[in-house]
Amino acid sequence: MKRRKHLLWLLAAMVVSISFSACKPRGAGSAVTGNAAARTYVPPGQYDEFYNFVSGGFSGQMSVYGLPSGRLFRVIPVFSVDPEKGWGFSEETKPMLETSHGFIPWDDLHHIEASFTDGMPDGKWMFANSNNTPRLARIDLATHRTAEIIEIPNTGGNHCSPFTTENSEYVIAATRFSVPPDGPGGDVPISSYKENFKGHISFVRVDKETGEFDIAFQLKTPGLNFDLSSAGKGKSNGWLFLSCYNSEQAHTLLEVSASQNDKDFILAINWKKAEEYFKAGRGTKQAVRYAHNKYNEETHSATSEIKTEVTVLDVADFEDLAYLIPCPKSPHGTDVNPTGEYIIGSGKLAALIPVFSFDKLQNAIANKDFEAEQYGGIPVVKYESALHGEVEKPGLGPLHTEFDDKGNAYTSFFVSSEIVKWNIEKLEVIDRQPTYYSVGHLMVAGGNSKKPYGKYLVAYNKITKDRFLPTGPELCHAAQLFDISGEKMELLLDFPTIGEPHYAQAVPADLIKDRSVKIYDINANKHPYIAKGESEARVERNGNTVHVYLTTIRSHFTPDNIEGIQLGDEVYFHVTNIEQDWDMPHGFAIKGAGNSELLVMPGETQTLKWVPDRTGIFPMYCTDFCSALHQEMSGYVRVSPK
């Protein structure tokens, strides 16, 4: 009873504190030092130092900013359609948003993780999770487009994702909601949670050369809710650490019932061992259904395939795969420092930060220094025997921790709305700076790598009251840039973001900008409906299906007068942009065509499907201002009765 009272008090304090920090204006300029403007100013014609890839939360997108300027360069549709890119409207891109439940052009994208080589971002790909209809995406940084998406079976809410191992051998995707395994056995009473609900951790294997990925195997665990994870690095490479909340295994009123226990867990997985067992043929094959969608750069088309099987290894069948470390109290982030020695847990309701030692954990495992009771068949390491130490009274509501190159950690505090810098060895707080307001994730440039770049830290905040001009009942989401090169953090800049930002990555510009695709070579275009030049443009009828092979070049379509289409026809406009100059896309739209519009890059072919609903004359035109005669880039389609 006492504990429950204490808990309710804490929850009430959180609510009060959130509304307090959100409503009390602190003055826009209060924390900004003199030459902040000069340090974020990137003069016209010059480039930013870093690309900043930021999750767009429930917008389903990822956006690309420059640092230190905070300038927005691009919004990349990942789990969304996007008219600005023509994404999700063309026949070629629609399969990217297929799932085993059908076409779902939305999701909730929380985390971005770079591809790594030897623990450093290599500038090739970004990985992104979706939290609703569980999916994992790979974004190609040469094209800045989504290249691949897989759905994750046996999973409800792929929140604990997409964290990668030191060389991106695997991307991890673990379920936030424990659920019964997929299949007909899933129809069980919710009250049977403890017997029937399970956690699953997917190991998604990434091809080092092409980046193509698929699920290699899954680990099944007792009904744990996985929130976030980090792979070991350096000395802890080969291990994986996942935070687990709701060790109570509650299934109703989680706000209270999942917050009873003083400690939940961090699950430590020896993934190299798991891989060995999988390769030795252990585990069982389970029938599932999951979509695997790929965009092919040669045909400029995506395919969607349903896969039907996954190999599952139950951690309870193995003695040396999984160990639980008690962690106070509803842990959210779990983050591994650059050397790989320290694992930092962030209990949302804890008044301290526990720092675990990888060496001590290994000793505890070797000496079987376990609690008397296992949890769901998994040994529980004694808290003290894995603990390096605790940071005392760091702030309220710790969420996430990132690292610099000098042995310091930076933790975001949602409730007390601040970022706290502390020394990992000494466990001492060095500096604290307020955020405006209620920071969620934070990111240090390279802060999850083996050698953080340091220099910049960005806070991604949940609330922006009084920081920006109001825009109705909703205010913009926003980020704040800090300079962390000195002893004290210095606030430099506020900038609005697209959607609610969660995790983000920063990669040095030089690793990406020179790899950027400029045009697609039209001679390498293997689209089945390409017209390589105006001489190949034509209209072909096949029963009720009409294929229009269209070309675009400044500033006309070929053909631009199309007749012979009849009511009841299914018309496919295959638009090939025969330009071979950088940044010379043409758009395509027709009056009343439900598929909306295309945007076709030089050398690319994209298809708009149209089933006319009436007879008449329908103007078509280019939607992207491409030349002085852009307005003239238009034509007519005639639809006649059958």
Ligand code: CUK
């Ligand atoms: S969660 Cu967003 S503040 Cu979904 Cu990574 Cu912690």
Ligand code: CUA
């Ligand atoms: Cu082509 Cu405007």
